[in-house]
Amino acid sequence: MSKTFDVVVIGGGPGGYIAAIRCAQLGFNTACIDEWKNEKGGPAPGGTCTNVGCIPSKALLQSSEHFEHAGKHFAEHGIGVKELSLDLAKMLGRKDAVVKQNNDGILYLFKKNKVSFFHGRGSFVKAVDANQGGKGGWEIAVAGATAETLVGKQVIIATGSNARALPGAPFDEENILSNDGALRIGGVPRKLGLIGSGVIGLEMGSVWRRLGAEVTVLEALPTFLGAVDEQIAKEAQKAFVKQGLKIELGVQVGDVKSGKKGQPSQVSIAYTDAKGAAQSLVVDKLIVSIGRVPNITGLEAAAVGLKLDERGAIVVDGECRTNLPGVWAVGDVVRGPMLAHRAEEEGVAVAERIAGQHGHVNFNTIPWVIYTSPEIAWVGETEQQLKARGAAYKAGTFPFMANGRARALGDTTGMVKFLADAKTDEILGVHIVGPMASELISEAVVAMEFKASSEDIARICHAHPSLSEATKEAALAVDKRTLNF
Numbered sequence: 001m002s003k004t005f006d007v008v009v010i011g012g013g014p015g016g017y018i019a020a021i022r023c024a025q026l027g028f029n030t031a032c033i034d035e036w037k038n039e040k041g042g043p044a045p046g047g048t049c050t051n052v053g054c055i056p057s058k059a060l061l062q063s064s065e066h067f068e069h070a071g072k073h074f075a076e077h078g079i080g081v082k083e084l085s086l087d088l089a090k091m092l093g094r095k096d097a098v099v100k101q102n103n104d105g106i107l108y109l110f111k112k113n114k115v116s117f118f119h120g121r122g123s124f125v126k127a128v129d130a131n132q133g134g135k136g137g138w139e140i141a142v143a144g145a146t147a148e149t150l151v152g153k154q155v156i157i158a159t160g161s162n163a164r165a166l167p168g169a170p171f172d173e174e175n176i177l178s179n180d181g182a183l184r185i186g187g188v189p190r191k192l193g194l195i196g197s198g199v200i201g202l203e204m205g206s207v208w209r210r211l212g213a214e215v216t217v218l219e220a221l222p223t224f225l226g227a228v229d230e231q232i233a234k235e236a237q238k239a240f241v242k243q244g245l246k247i248e249l250g251v252q253v254g255d256v257k258s259g260k261k262g263q264p265s266q267v268s269i270a271y272t273d274a275k276g277a278a279q280s281l282v283v284d285k286l287i288v289s290i291g292r293v294p295n296i297t298g299l300e301a302a303a304v305g306l307k308l309d310e311r312g313a314i315v316v317d318g319e320c321r322t323n324l325p326g327v328w329a330v331g332d333v334v335r336g337p338m339l340a341h342r343a344e345e346e347g348v349a350v351a352e353r354i355a356g357q358h359g360h361v362n363f364n365t366i367p368w369v370i371y372t373s374p375e376i377a378w379v380g381e382t383e384q385q386l387k388a389r390g391a392a393y394k395a396g397t398f399p400f401m402a403n404g405r406a407r408a409l410g411d412t413t414g415m416v417k418f419l420a421d422a423k424t425d426e427i428l429g430v431h432i433v434g435p436m437a438s439e440l441i442s443e444a445v446v447a448m449e450f451k452a453s454s455e456d457i458a459r460i461c462h463a464h465p466s467l468s469e470a471t472k473e474a475a476l477a478v479d480k481r482t483l484n485f
């Protein structure tokens, strides 16, 4: 006997679990299916983000930053640490405990909101009524500890993404690591290689460098963080190089060789450098972070004719509708930036659309954050994008060096940069490299959502001393009237 739901959500990551909760809040009888298993084989909802992404990486970034501060920066504050030691197993254990708190939190939220949770893999079987082509709903099989069949009058797919492997060098999570293995290396490698200086490369490279690894990053593109505002990217690159991260740009990676799975061995990477000279790098561990691919494993998309694009992403319209009636898709499995908060916003918007409301996601105000030190955060257009579209704009920057709170923190790297329309003064982009950029960016997102001008921010009272004063000063700088620089 099948169980019928108003909405069946396949995938319990940020896109799926948030969609399920919002559907339940809106009065729909909702099921969420997720197959992620914890080490005991039990459910671990939260997807990539909770299990091997946002949450564990931020836990390790925090721990490793404490370690680096204790070893290198406490002395500036007059604090001596006699015998600094690292208990990596405990650090990794703490990270796992943080992940578990989040898994348990989601299970609690499902109960609280009366979402029926199914632990297992969800696959499309068929349209409930073939004559109606799915208008009557969809049959979804759940294969877990037990097998069940659900019927969803509406279905939301949120099956996420997987790490992209280098051709000829599959992940063994022992020597050649994806984000998964990168978050649980059992001992600090002496030499660590990373392929790809994107978000994961920089975050995971920072973690292991702070803990003592000699880190080399090989990046195919000739420019560092090409999607980031050039001025901000340059400032960040300077800081990372000063910290000891070796970053080689414009390389072409060739053969990657390592021992067999289960046998710890070194990894050798043949590559040509930016000048075209043949080079090789030998490391104890290699993290490959060259982007992610949409995941539809086991969904049986072909059985029901679900349309995919050439990248394997589920094709959706601007409102996350797929080509099948009553079937929606959100998050990493569709087009758009692979960010947890984008997935969440789409999940909420789809739930509201199913309820006949006007769910809304503004792609122009999705913030990006790279949680390195200094942190990098931005929203809106970069200066190079404005130039490329021939926009008339004004720019204003303010360095953290001139901010009292940053000096007190002992962290004065970086700046806040405002870009505003030359005529209307509307904020077009805000770019930050520096301390707590991840938190500071929210003010810019709110401002842009409300179509604020840089003068609006410049006229708002900001607490003193606070890092947010740098935001106000950068807004003042657009009109060339900073007060503290």
Ligand code: FAD
Binding pocket: 010, 011, 012, 013, 014, 015, 016, 033, 034, 035, 036, 045, 046, 047, 048, 049, 050, 052, 053, 054, 055, 057, 120, 121, 122, 123, 158, 159, 160, 161, 179, 200, 295, 296, 297, 298, 299, 330, 331, 332, 333, 337, 338, 339, 340, 341, 342, 343, 371
């Ligand atoms: P996912 O989180 O991937 O969840 C999909 C879920 O669906 C999984 O649990 C999977 O097991 C399940 N599933 C798949 N197929 C089926 C099926 N057929 N049946 C049942 N279940 C299925 N983003 C940020 O915004 N901030 C960050 O700081 C950040 N850090 C990151 C760090 C790392 C190392 C990585 C790898 C990613 C990071 N991301 C970050 C990206 C973020 O994790 C993703 O954008 C986000 O998880 C996407 O959410 P989702 O719900 O679309 O998919």
Ligand code: NAI
Binding pocket: 195, 196, 197, 198, 199, 200, 201, 203, 218, 219, 220, 221, 251, 252, 253, 288, 289, 290, 291, 292, 337, 338, 339, 368, 369, 370, 371
């Ligand atoms: P990415 O897209 O951020 O970076 C990949 C990098 O690898 C690019 O710079 C690319 O030019 C380079 N590259 C691609 N192929 C290469 C090759 N063959 N040789 C050398 N370099 C190559 O992808 P990444 O770091 O894997 O992260 C995936 C996604 O996960 C991110 O795009 C982001 O959406 C998400 N994420 C978000 C985080 C955050 O919000 N803080 C943290 C980590 C991941």
